[in-house]
Amino acid sequence: MKRYIALFTMLLSGGLLTAQEAVAPASDAFYNDLFVRMILIGAAVVMLVAILVLYRLLMTVIKVEQIKIYKEQGLDAYLEAVAKPKESWIMRQYKAWTAAVPVEREADVLLLHDYDGIHELDNKLPPWWVAMFYITIAFAGVYLVYYHFTDMGPSSLQEYETEVAVAEEQVANYLAKQANLIDESNVTLLTDEAALEAGKAIFVGQCAACHGQLGEGGVGPNMTDNYWLHGNTINDVFKTIKYGVPEKGMISWQAQLRPVEMHQVASYILTLQGTNPPNPKAPQGDLIEPATEGSAGETPAEGSSL
Ligand code: HEC
Known part of the structure; x- marks a missing residue:
């Protein structure tokens, strides 16, 4: 076209x-x-x-x-x-489209009703108005066929679904971005099942070799007791994972794990406290009670664990 x-x-x-x-x-x-x-x-x-x-x-x-x-x-x-x-073309058009009985001849179209002195005229509808009326009817017909009887136009439901899909994608993008903006200063404890499951998968795959399948410890420290070398807040744990303690055998994971993954595994580790797995490794570090929801926990004094 x-x-x-x-x-x-x-x-x-x-x-x-x-x-x-x-x-x-x-x-x-x-x-x-x-x-x-x-x-x-x-x-x-x-x-x-x-x-x-x-x-x-x-x-x-x-x-x-x-x-x-x-x-x-x-x-x-x-x-x-x-x-x-x-008469000019415009004038003729104007007259044709507004044709109505002029005031002087109103008596001809006066109906015999009388409502408290109010009379009714049986005047013609203005042609421009009638034309618009028919146009709307034609439009409705086209609309009906286009949107309801053929697949040419999307239905309201389809339109809604498309918009929701677009919005969901935007939300997903936004969240993905947010998740990857996480660092040790703004990280918060994740508690939803899906995130903890993902964290567990990462732990079993990447960390269990040194920290034990159940976090009971091995080369690396026990994750299930209340003793910590580098702090037990989500921020501390995230930081330990991200930067590692290379001189002690705990590598920095930021090159291998995305921020969102470190976030998940850190949150998972904190669910292991008090689980008492078999063959626990002896405690290392300082005794710190598990951080209760919302409290910041404590970080051991500088150098105390070394
Ligand atoms: C090659 C062995 C090894 C692997 C693999 C490993 N760690 Fe470690 N990790 C250690 C060692 C050793 C330490 C103790 C560091 C120290 O003495 O300061 C440690 C310490 C930690 C600590 C601090 C514990 C505390 O008491 O403060 C956390 C948290 C931790 N690791 C998490 C992880 C996570 C999560 C993974 C997997 C992504 C992982 N580690 C993989 C060896 C490892």
Whole structure:
């Protein structure tokens, strides 16, 4: 469709572009260019106005000729018909679209009702209004077919679902970004099942070799007792995981785990406290009671564990 409009405007504008291009229109990108489109439409408008002006001019010339001829031949009756100023097109349109019984002839359309002195006129509906009424009916028909009987237009439900899908994607993107912005200063304890499960999977896969399948300890310290070398708050644990204690055999994980994963495994580790697995490794570090929800916990004094 677009292509045809462009073609039409192009032809109308008298070959602004070569005929070659008109036969095989250039790429859509060309017509989608707003500037090109505006030029084409502008050219079409100018052409239309010019055509109109020329038409009026031609009609005037014809009229002048007619008057001249009728005068020469003494055809007064014709002369009168031609010379009489005609109502302008706009005026005729205006009258046609607003046709109503004029006030002077209202008596003709007066109904015989009388409501406390209020009378009713049986006037015609204004044609412009009637036309709009029929247009709305036609529109409703098209609408009905387009949206309800064919698959061309999406239903309200489909539109809703598309929008929800888009919004969900945005939320997911946002959350993913947020999750990866986590660091030791803003990390919070995760408690939802899914996150803890993910944390457990990471622990079993990456950490259990040194910290034991159940966190009972091995090369690395026991995670299930209340003794900590580097603190037991979520912030401390996250930090230990992220930067590690390389000189003591605990590597820095930030190159291997994404922030969200370190967040999950740190939260999981803190659920292991007090689980009393078999073969626990002897406590290391300082006794720190488990941080209760919301409390910051304690960090052992600098160097106390070394
Ligand atoms: C190669 C063995 C090894 C692996 C693998 C390992 N750790 Fe460690 N981890 C250690 C050692 C050793 C320590 C003790 C460091 C010290 O003495 O300061 C430690 C300490 C820790 C601490 C501090 C404990 C405390 O008492 O403060 C946390 C938390 C920790 N590891 C979490 C993890 C997590 C999570 C993983 C898996 C992503 C992991 N570790 C993988 C060896 C390991």
